[in-house]
Amino acid sequence: MEAIDKPPPPYPGYLDRMFSAVARDVARAEPLRSEHDGAPADLRHAVTAAVERLAGDLVALSHDIHEHPELGFAEHRSVRTVADLLARHGRDAEVGAYGLDTALRATAGAGRPRVAVLAEYDALPGIGHACGHNVICATAVGAFLALAEAAGDLGGSVELIGTPAEEGGGGKELIAQAGGFDEVDAVVMLHPAGFEVAAHPWIGVRTVDVTYTGLSAHASAMPFLGRNALDAAVDAYTGMAQLRQHMLPTDRVHGIITDGGQKPNIVPERAALTFYLRSAEPETLSVLADRAREIFEAAAAMTGTSVEIGWDPTPVYLPVRNNAPLTARWAENVAARGRRALAEGVVPGALTGSTDLGNVSVRVPSIHPTLAVAPPGVTIHNPDFAEHAASAEADKGVVDGAIGLALTAADYLADAALRDAVAADFQAAGGRLDVAALLS
Numbered sequence: 001m002e003a004i005d006k007p008p009p010p011y012p013g014y015l016d017r018m019f020s021a022v023a024r025d026v027a028r029a030e031p032l033r034s035e036h037d038g039a040p041a042d043l044r045h046a047v048t049a050a051v052e053r054l055a056g057d058l059v060a061l062s063h064d065i066h067e068h069p070e071l072g073f074a075e076h077r078s079v080r081t082v083a084d085l086l087a088r089h090g091r092d093a094e095v096g097a098y099g100l101d102t103a104l105r106a107t108a109g110a111g112r113p114r115v116a117v118l119a120e121y122d123a124l125p126g127i128g129h130a131c132g133h134n135v136i137c138a139t140a141v142g143a144f145l146a147l148a149e150a151a152g153d154l155g156g157s158v159e160l161i162g163t164p165a166e167e168g169g170g171g172k173e174l175i176a177q178a179g180g181f182d183e184v185d186a187v188v189m190l191h192p193a194g195f196e197v198a199a200h201p202w203i204g205v206r207t208v209d210v211t212y213t214g215l216s217a218h219a220s221a222m223p224f225l226g227r228n229a230l231d232a233a234v235d236a237y238t239g240m241a242q243l244r245q246h247m248l249p250t251d252r253v254h255g256i257i258t259d260g261g262q263k264p265n266i267v268p269e270r271a272a273l274t275f276y277l278r279s280a281e282p283e284t285l286s287v288l289a290d291r292a293r294e295i296f297e298a299a300a301a302m303t304g305t306s307v308e309i310g311w312d313p314t315p316v317y318l319p320v321r322n323n324a325p326l327t328a329r330w331a332e333n334v335a336a337r338g339r340r341a342l343a344e345g346v347v348p349g350a351l352t353g354s355t356d357l358g359n360v361s362v363r364v365p366s367i368h369p370t371l372a373v374a375p376p377g378v379t380i381h382n383p384d385f386a387e388h389a390a391s392a393e394a395d396k397g398v399v400d401g402a403i404g405l406a407l408t409a410a411d412y413l414a415d416a417a418l419r420d421a422v423a424a425d426f427q428a429a430g431g432r433l434d435v436a437a438l439l440s
Helices: 012-028 041-067 076-088 133-149 171-177 229-246 282-303 324-335 357-361 383-388 392-414 416-428
Strands: 104-109 114-119 157-162 186-188 191-193 204-213 252-259 270-279 306-311 370-372
Touching (some): 041 076, 041 133, 076 104, 076 133, 076 157, 104 133, 114 133, 133 191, 133 392, 186 324, 186 357, 186 392, 191 392, 204 282, 229 252, 229 282, 270 282, 282 306, 324 416, 370 392, 392 416
Parallel strands (some): 114 157, 114 186
Antiparallel strands (some): 104 157, 204 306, 252 270
């Protein structure tokens, strides 16, 4: 077979200009400030010192998870590694919580208010921890253990919730359906990235599987007896491509043809596609889904085929609703570690993806900032990012991130005025959504 030269990367000039502009805007950006005092100084010092004592164990945990990548719902070694580390520090953990084999729950303190720190530990097929979930896991475990040491001085309680299968499985939504967040007042977690952003605009995503059924026939002798399912799939794919011109700037659609027939001389009786639909708001995600459904049905009508549309084989991921007062406390806390967490809009919002933390954030006030562990041009879900996720910069991020999460949780538990502001911001953004009704 004749070799085909690899195509050059598109738009290198644009990317260079974009990252230059981002660097300029980052340099000019004003730091985020909090209007609240948070936890008292002695408590903040104790929490910070606790994480620093744990640093060796946390970095080792990050590297261990990184070296043994496991796919969603199969993170058996990873969750056991977390439970074993907690046990060595005197903290019991329930593995198999919420009816999920690889979910985990550990608690410290008592009563309300209650903050949950969320951990992820699933990897990507083929490229391992190119999303840096090993860093997410280690920072969450470090924050929980530090807060557990100080629980008697905080008031309320803290939970560590290990959430499986973020990469497409929707573990957090399944935990929410099992009541895992019903008694939680605030949620904190982070995501490693190439930028330091306090409130990143993570968008929602729906999955749709589309199957067309026609009639097979000999493609040469009697094609008129057939109804071509592949034609329907191609029309659907083309229709979705044409939709892109008329979508919102924050919308994204991308899909593949998963079945295009068996042989060229047989009119394809079956063809199938899978699409991801993304949008920045729950309501606009619903509109985008309606537009897609109309295209899929029109393709069937055009080709005389039938269509089966299967929505959301895994849970829908809703856009993340970032809580502003909690976000500001995060920014103040990591600033003490020499990090400048940027406000939303400094880094282009188009450089984003989706996470099932969105489903939690419309039920409970939440934050999901990014922590820089790689250069700005290295994106997540890239093999290069997997290398950065176990680098010296990532190791530093494990400690800084654990301190940032722990201090933000401590601020919430210790500062009643902050809690009131968090609740008011959450209500102003729409309050607790009925996710099941929203997606029905």
